Amino acid sequence: MIGAIEAGGTKMVCAVSDEDLNIKARTRISTENPQDTMREMLAFFGEYELDGLGVGAFGPIGVNPQRSDYGFIGQTPKEGWSGFDLLGALQKEIKCPIYLTTDVNVAAYGELKRGSAQNLQNAVYLTVGTGIGGGVIHDGAIYVGDTHPELGHIMVKRAQNELNGFDGVCPYHDGCLEGMASGPSIGARAGVKANTLAEDDPLWDIEADYLAQAAMSYTLSFAPQRIIFGGGVSNQSQIFPKMRKRFAEYLNNYVQVPNLDEYLVHAALGDDAGITGALLLAAEVAR
């Protein structure tokens, strides 16, 4: 048996499966203070003898085993979690190998093995929703530098037809990708929630412009074989043709990429990407 945790800021999704990923049990636990939340999670897993556990956690979190902050949550507004030793708390009670990385990294891995990036070695996964985050697959494995990437906050230039004076909604950076292209940024411009806008609303052109810029910068940085878009905003399928067109204009054939219909694609696994990737990583460390 293997286990998986998708540790989010509002809920913890926990699952147990066999090594073929047939789910035996699954639960959602509300993310409260670390002590109560851990007690509930450990009670769930305590009923099983696990051979491996995969964890995808909200960040910032130490993901580099060579650093002393490995497995620790970094500075976060989530009360009680700043500096919490998540990996240590799990290892103390669950005696099996544990693979720990970020929530977007496990989703990227799920898409790599069972979703939109199967059989590829290099890919970028971007989730575009309330925030923007990304994971990178390099040589078939999750990319970890000194810490994990934060792909949502790279710089972008102002889109054509951007609203005068709009610098985005990111509290940290004027004009970063998340500030200009997250769901709330669309809502802030429109005055209504993004998902209530018509499919042909011009704001989707602006959205597509920023995502195209991001895809261009990831292309030139990571040289992936595919870029996969998940998250709520990516469910607006009208974005994709606009984004591909804009990407082609921006990149201007500077480097060769695959056919854009196969290069800039929608995620296949939806909300299951994370738990699927975490289980697959659990199965790998279990071997």
Next chain:
Amino acid sequence: MIGAIEAGGTKMVCAVSDEDLNIKARTRISTENPQDTMREMLAFFGEYELDGLGVGAFGPIGVNPQRSDYGFIGQTPKEGWSGFDLLGALQKEIKCPIYLTTDVNVAAYGELKRGSAQNLQNAVYLTVGTGIGGGVIHDGAIYVGDTHPELGHIMVKRAQNELNGFDGVCPYHDGCLEGMASGPSIGARAGVKANTLAEDDPLWDIEADYLAQAAMSYTLSFAPQRIIFGGGVSNQSQIFPKMRKRFAEYLNNYVQVPNLDEYLVHAALGDDAGITGALLLAAEVAR
């Protein structure tokens, strides 16, 4: 004995050394058509029995051994070189293991082992001169995705105080880093060569702004331990304090990075970075 080639668009620097990098012979060959240029290079190396050869070549060039274009020069304005099988032409005459990558990648590797990134596992090297290019060190090795990165052409937002209507000098992309921050972009704004400008010319503030943005995007993408700046423009040391200040403002403590005096640094090896890195890679494949 080991050999190295720095294959540039105007000259080929070739060197032979022992495995401690004591140079035994070194030559510069003008880059003409592939046939003549290869004949001269092969004549130089023909006098030595090499155990390994490291090659850093101008791009685009196939650097991924799993692809059919491995070792081939891509589309280039350099006459006769588009589609040339550089690796094949070398392998035919030089019977030793060959490591082939880009010119900026060998320079990055040189800086990693003997220059400004010693003892680090993750670093980004950026050369800022006539063009802008970069190499990435990941887990102590050169990062190769489906192909090599092209870090010089990522998107940036307009700097504060940018000249009205100036969209950069890149023939491919309005507003990319190289277009806005290469040496010629400074010259285009000033009407005189960049290196004739006074140290306190306000154009250096604009330059520092773009390099700070680039450093921010590389930080959030690759999570390196250090970013190293080489190339002619980086010799303008007044840029560094301005860039560090702007970087701190842009990043706004969103992720933790080392002290900026140690994080955004000048390259240590200057023009020797490339040949040093190529020799080190030759020594590695020779083992």
